[in-house]
Amino acid sequence: MAKRGGFPGGMPGNMNNMLKQAQRMQRQMEEQQKELEEKEFTGTAGGGAVSITISGKKTVTKVEIDPDACDPEDVETLQDLVMLAFNDAVSKADTAGEELMGRFSGGFGLGGF
Numbered sequence: 001m002a003k004r005g006g007f008p009g010g011m012p013g014n015m016n017n018m019l020k021q022a023q024r025m026q027r028q029m030e031e032q033q034k035e036l037e038e039k040e041f042t043g044t045a046g047g048g049a050v051s052i053t054i055s056g057k058k059t060v061t062k063v064e065i066d067p068d069a070c071d072p073e074d075v076e077t078l079q080d081l082v083m084l085a086f087n088d089a090v091s092k093a094d095t096a097g098e099e100l101m102g103r104f105s106g107g108f109g110l111g112g113f
Helices: 013-038 075-108
Strands: 040-045 050-055 060-065
Touching: 013 075, 040 075, 050 075, 060 075
Parallel strands: none
Antiparallel strands: 040 050, 050 060
16 A cells, blocks of 8 residues: 655646646736737826836836927026826836735735745
8 A cells, every 4th residue: 555645646636726826827927918018108297298118027018398488597407397198107117016926925825025
């Protein structure tokens, strides 16, 4: 009569199922990460006077500046608006990434890891 709980001849059923589940979750995570990288996030500042769009990889894909925001006597304000719009777009991309990771880490009970 063979003892139960040993590893002779292969992995126990539960361990094998956990491994398959982990591999499936890894594939899903990679797919979601790719989708995130292909998304675009737009940040705005100055009531829409400046908008910057970035990809999920955080590269700038589009910059729009309202001509009324271009005051040659006050370039610093325009610079600030560009910076704020960029930071807003990055914040949105980061939030989307955190939400994505939260969905997957919750499946393993990693407490947000």
